[in-house]
Every structure is written in C-alpha cells, then in structure tokens.
Amino acid sequence: MTQAQLERKNQAFIQMDAIYAPVQDTLVSVKESLRQIVPPETELLTQSIVYSMQAPGKLMRPVLLLLASGASGTIGQPHIETAAVAELIHVATLLHDDVLDEANLRRGRSTVSALWGNRVSILSGDYLLAQASLKLSQLDNCRLVSIFAKVLSNLCEGEVEQIRSSYNLTATWDSYFRKSVCKTATLFAACCESAGVLNRLSEPEIQSMRMFGEKFGIAFQIIDDLLDYTSSTEQLGKPVLDDLKNGILNAPVLLALEHFAQTPETLQRLEQLIEQLFSDETDTATQEGVSAQILQLFSQAQVVEKTQALVDRFIQEAYESIQFLPDNVYRQALLDLTVYVTQRER
Secondary structure (H helix, E strand, C coil): CCHHHHHHHHCCCCCHHHHHHHHHHHHHHHHHHHHCCCCCCCHHHHHHHHHHHCCCCCCHHHHHHHHHHHHHCCCCHHHHHHHHHHHHHHHHHHHHHHHHCCCCEECCEECHHHHHCHHHHHHHHHHHHHHHHHHHHHHCCHHHHHHHHHHHHHHHHHHHHHHHHCCCCCCCHHHHHHHHHHHHHHHHHHHHHHHHHHCCCCHHHHHHHHHHHHHHHHHHHHHHHHHHHHCCHHHHCCCCCHHHHCCCCCHHHHHHHHHHHHCHHHHHHHHHHHHHHHCCCCCHHHHHHHHHHHHHHHHHCCHHHHHHHHHHHHHHHHHHHCCCCCCCHHHHHHHHHHHHHHHCCC
C-alpha cells in the first residue's frame, strides 16, 4: 500500500456513506430497476422475492460497478441496468446457497428456505437469474452476456470445489484460491470488467479493471473467512466457527495448519480438535470447549495478523491494477472501498 493508503487505513473507520456518495443518486435508479422485476401475479413468489431483495445488504457489487464506471468514463442507463444484473445474480446465489448449506439464518435474519421451504428458495433464485438474463438481453451487448455467463459457470465450479475440499485437512492453497475466485471474486471481477467494456476502454485496460475486481474479491473473501473467528454471533449473524463446523477449511485454518507444520505434536492436536468439531456426535457443550481450544491455538499461530497480511497483499495488487485511471472522486472511492474491506465487521 502507499503511505497515503496506510494513513487512511489507520484513520477512524471509513463510513460506507462517504464511499457511496459519488454514486448515491445513480444507486437510486439501480434500486428502481430491481423493484421492477418483482412478479405481481404469483403471491408466494412475490413475497419471497421482496423478502430476499430487502435483506440488509450494502449493494456492494452494484456500487463497485458504478464507481468503476465513473472512474473510467461515464455512467449511463446501460451501467445502471448492468449493476442491477450483478445484484440479481448475487441475491440468487444466496438463495441457492442457503439451500445447499441448510442455513436457517443469514446475517441474523431467517432465510427464505427457512420461511417458505427449499423449493421456493430455489425457484426464487432461478427467477432472479432469469430476470438478470432478460436485462442482459435487452442491453444488446454480447460481451456482457459472455462475462456474466462465465460468472454463472464459475459459481457452479466454485460450489463443487467447496464440496470436494470440505472436511479435508489436506486441502491446499490452490484449491482455496480457486474456490474463492469462483464463488466470490468472479462477480466482483465481472462488475469491474463490465464497466470497462461499457466505457469502451482498450482491452489491456479492461483486463486491468477485471484484475482489480478479482483481487478485491479475494481480499473480501479472506476477511469474510477471518470474521468467522473474530466476530461475535451477534455481529456476524451466525455462530462463530460456523464455517469450520461445516467442514470449510478457509484461509485462517490453512495458515494455522501451515504454522504448526514444524511442530508435529501441536499440529496433530489441532487436527484432532478440528475433527472433533466436524463430528455430529459432539454435543454443544463439548463443541464450545473444542472451539475455545482451537481459537487459542489460532492465537498462538498469530492467525489474525497473518490473515490481515494476506489481505493487504491482495489489496495492494488491486490498487496497482488501476493506477492508469485518472485521479477523480470515483477512483478515490474505489480505493477507500478497498480499505473498508479490511475494516468491516460483518
């Protein structure tokens, strides 16, 4: 990071309102575009769609696309509709993920699958994907269709990779990054790439925009991983260590296993504790004790510091990829957004 970025990172928490300010008016148009897709004819589908679209989120993907558009050129109606497409795909994946993960809560709020059942959740997600496809077709831009078709393909591949590597203590960094790119970073990358395409940048510049989104997305995922160990249940809206209990070995776990590789006895102890957490036969009281021991070992391995260093590496790479952009309020907001990622608590 540059000295200026480090100073900003060390300042008081960056407020999202300040980051969103350059595109706040345009974001209203994105929300209106999203409201227009709600089906009035089917009451149950209407209820689930409205509920899912009203989930407490930050519309980060549409904002990223709009900021990238403003930083690289102009923001017009095609940018607004493409931003809506990104949000529709994001919400659809959450609806599907909640079914796959058998999740009853998301950010402290009941999931659609918990309220209306798995079939409604899946069909609601399918409906949103159909609406995203319809919006893309109306933009009459084959490149955008290709970009978001690749996103959908990556999302499926990432989910399968997560299934393949779950409950596997020999999971590798290659597998982790492949999953992170496919499940999380791919949509961020598509938002930034789409901004470059819509603003008719050169192909090298479009790829640099895409790279910013991908590196940003990986950093976002790593911080999300870290929150599984550092946030409270109230902040995160799900139990602490929930990912690990569900067999997901994310960045902090890999860093801890890596740290203790030179001390076989401690490594074996950590692995045994993790396997205990995996077991359905472990009662709640025992799980809490196991979780406390795992967190203690993570502290010993300085997992938080090492994970933050990994995040900083990807944020630096993201920052470097958009050095070609002119210095304006949109570009500054993009850089502030990268800092915000390292500070978020949920």
